[in-house]
Structure formats: C-alpha cells, structure tokens
Amino acid sequence: MTTTLSAPRLTLSRMHAPTLHTIPAAVSANVERMRSATDARIMAVVKADGYGLGAVAVARAAVDAGAEWLGVTDAEDAAELRSASIEVPILAWLNPSGVDVARAVADRVDIAVGSVEELRQLLADVTALAAGPVRVHLHMDTGMARGGVPLDDWAELLRVARSGRGRIDVVGVMGHLPCADAADPSVNAPSVLRMRQARDAVLRAGFGPLLVHLAATSGTLTDSATHFDLVRVGAGLVGIDPSETVALHGAARLTASVVHSSVVPAGTPVGYGGAFVTERATRLSVVGVGYADGIPRELAAGAAVAIDGIRCPIVGRVSMDQIVVDTGDGIVPRGATAVVFGPEGGAVPSVQEWARWAGSIPHTIVTGIGARVERAIA
Numbered sequence: 617m618t619t620t621l622s623a624p625r626l627t628l629s630r631m632h633a634p635t636l637h638t639i640p641a642a643v644s645a646n647v648e649r650m651r652s653a654t655d656a657r658i659m660a661v662v663k664a665d666g667y668g669l670g671a672v673a674v675a676r677a678a679v680d681a682g683a684e685w686l687g688v689t690d691a692e693d694a695a696e697l698r699s700a701s702i703e704v705p706i707l708a709w710l711n712p713s714g715v716d717v718a719r720a721v722a723d724r725v726d727i728a729v730g731s732v733e734e735l736r737q738l739l740a741d742v743t744a745l746a747a748g749p750v751r752v753h754l755h756m757d758t759g760m761a762r763g764g765v766p767l768d769d770w771a772e773l774l775r776v777a778r779s780g781r782g783r784i785d786v787v788g789v790m791g792h793l794p795c796a797d798a799a800d801p802s803v804n805a806p807s808v809l810r811m812r813q814a815r816d817a818v819l820r821a822g823f824g825p826l827l828v829h830l831a832a833t834s835g836t837l838t839d840s841a842t843h844f845d846l847v848r849v850g851a852g853l854v855g856i857d858p859s860e861t862v863a864l865h866g867a868a869r870l871t872a873s874v875v876h877s878s879v880v881p882a883g884t885p886v887g888y889g890g891a892f893v894t895e896r897a898t899r900l901s902v903v904g905v906g907y908a909d910g911i912p913r914e915l916a917a918g919a920a921v922a923i924d925g926i927r928c929p930i931v932g933r934v935s936m937d938q939i940v941v942d943t944g945d946g947i948v949p950r951g952a953t954a955v956v957f958g959p960e961g962g963a964v965p966s967v968q969e970w971a972r973w974a975g976s977i978p979h980t981i982v983t984g985i986g987a988r989v990e991r992a993i994a
C-alpha cells in the first residue's frame with residue numbers, strides 16, 4: 617500500500633461517468649501483427665459495433681494500418697462506415713434484417729449468401745427493383761452448420777447463380793472455421809479441403825476471378841493453410857486472440873469514478889444479501905458501474921478493479937449501477953478513477969482476466985458494455 621492512499625485527500629476530484637476508451641493505436645498495432653502472419657489481404661471485421669469499441673473508430677484504425685476490406689454482419693451497418701468516409705470494400709454475411717439491394721448497391725456492399733433460398737430471394741429483389749448487379753460471395757458450410765451452403769446443395773446453388781448472371785456478380789467464396797481456436801492445423805484440414813472444392817466448383821461454373829476467404833483471427837495466427845486470398849480478423853483487432861497463442865495489444869479501457877468511500881469494522885455485511893462480510897476493519901469504496909453497464913454479475917473470487925495502481929477486490933454482489941471494492945488500508949477520495957479493465961497490465965485487470973472471472977470469453981466482456989457507458993477515443 618502506498619502512503620498516498622492512507623491519508624484522505626482534501627481536494628475533491630472531478631467525477632466522471634463510466635467510460636469505455638477505445639485505443640486506436642492498439643488496433644493498428646494488431647493489424648500490423650496480422651500482416652506479419654500472412655500474405656493474404658486483411659478484412660477488418662467490425663460487427664457488433666466493432667466488438668463494442670465503435671465500428672468507425674476500429675475500422676479507421678484498421679484501414680490506416682493496411683486493412684483492405686471491412687466485414688459486418690448486416691448490410692445496414694455499412695451505412696455508418698460509408699458516412700464516415702471509409703471507402704474500402706465491405707462484405708455483409710448474415711443480413712438478419714434482409715438485404716435492401718438498392719442500398720447495398722449504393723453503399724457498395726458485397727453480400728454473402730448462406731443458402732440457396734437466400735440467393736433466390738436476392739435475385740428476386742434485384743429483379744423487382746431493377747437494381748444491381750449485386751456483388752455476391754457464396755458461403756460454403758465448412759463444418760459449422762451455422763449458415764453456409766452444405767456441399768450437397770452446391771450444384772443447385774451454382775445453377776441458381778448462373779441463372780442470375782447480370783443481376784449478380786459472384787466475386788467470392790467464403791467459409792468459417794469451427795475449431796481454429798485449438799491452434800491445430802490438422803483440425804482445420806477438412807475445412808480447407810471443402811474450401812478448395814467450393815472454389816473449384818465455382819470456377820468450373822464459369823465465375824471468376826474469385827476472392828477466397830476462410831480464416832478469422834485464430835486461423836490467421838496459427839495456420840497459413842487457411843489464409844487463401846483474404847483473412848477476416850475481428851477479435852484480433854481489439855486485442856483478443858481466441859487461440860491464446862499470441863499476446864496482442866488490448867484496445868479497450870473501462871473506467872468509472874469512486875462515488876463514496878467509508879471505513880467499516882470487522883463483521884460488516886456488504887451489498888445485497890450480505891453475501892460478503894468483512895473479516896477485518898477495512899476501507900470500502902463504491903464505484904459507479906454495475907451490471908447495467910456490462911459488469912458480469914456472476915464473478916469468481918479475485919475479480920477486482922485498479923485504483924491508483926492498486927488492485928482492489930470487488931466485495932459483495934454486483935448491483936445494477938454500482939460495485940463495492942475493498943481498498944484495504946487506503947481511503948480513496950470521491951472522484952478517484954477506478955480502472956475496471958485496460959491494457960496496462962500490473963494492477964490493471966485485462967479483459968482476459970474479466971472473462972475468466974465471469975466464466976466466459978473476452979468477446980462477451982467487450983461486446984457487453986452497456987449503452988449508457990460513455991465512449992471515448994484514447
């Protein structure tokens with residue numbers, strides 16, 4: 617414990633709302649790390665608002681660092697990127713609200729098609745609107761049964777695609793790896809074979825040239841056989857390596873203010889249900905961030921925040937808008953900054969540590985930050 621913490625400060629610090637800081641330099645450094653792992657082009661996947669960190673901020677940093685494509689779940693997400701003057705090609709692969717073909721053409725969004733039915737619908741929409749042609753990527757099911765056309769349906773898929781010439785341009789073939797996080801190229805081999813079969817079938821059907829793409833972050837970092845022409849990197853942009861083989865740069869920092877501090881005797885129940893009782897006299901601080909802000913409510917022992925370079929454990933239940941932390945010998949002034957997570961290391965917990973405390977994966981921590989949390993660009 618530092619001596620500065622044990623003496624109450626007379627000056628009042630300024631309070632600040634819980635804030636999620638996006639660190640563009642970290643995103644750029646992560647793109648450079650991907651670049652060193654592959655000769656393929658890099659698509660920066662900015663779905664779910666850039667993994668919670670802001671689609672435009674993450675996309676800009678990635679494109680500045682050399683990403684040549686952007687990927688989103690829904691074609692509508694492209695509008696925000698285009699209005700931020702980001703001009704690189706964009707692919708949308710799920711389109712849960714359907715595809716507005718006129719808008720997709722206007723926004724220059726490529727559409728990935730994951731079933732014969734989707735392709736038929738797309739062709740019908742293009743005809744009805746006399747829009748198009750729409751640039752299409754055909755999505756092969758490479759082992760997930762989660763979107764993607766199974767091999768058995770490819771003859772029909774290609775027959776329908778040929779019938780739609782002029783209304784669509786088939787420009788790409790995509791797949792997605794089910795087990796790349798295992799960092800074991802042998803488990804990817806069947807998917808790689810499937811991709812080659814898909815590519816060859818599309819070329820035989822008279823389409824091409826084609827952009828072939830299969831790998832996401834883990835495949836990019838651990839298996840060059842999966843790279844083909846383009847890799848689709850999302851988690852890796854924000855510092856998450858699902859294969860846990862590479863230390864990337866954390867691109868997120870969540871901060872909140874200490875609202876109130878107190879000195880309590882041994883035997884004091886803390887929070888709802890008195891789930892935690894102090895064993896000794898100690899100092900507690902209330903931090904103004906809770907489960908409505910994305911702090912997981914179910915947390916393993918050890919969950920903590922950093923205040924003034926000291927790791928302070930969370931005690932008692934997480935409330936909707938607040939948590940209580942044990943600051944030990946230190947009485948922390950109102951307005952002091954608590955760092956919930958960040959890339960600094962040391963006392964500052966990482967997103968990966970939060971994922972372990974929550975029994976989850978880092979992705980759910982960064983994408984789960986609540987809408988009322990302010991956003992800032994570091």
Ligand SMILES: *Cc1c(COP(=O)(O)O)cnc(C)c1O
Nearest residue numbers: 661792832833848849850851852
């Ligand atoms: C989310 C997603 C990606 C990016 O995956 P990461 O592991 O986050 O890099 C790539 N492709 C598809 C189809 C996805 O849904």
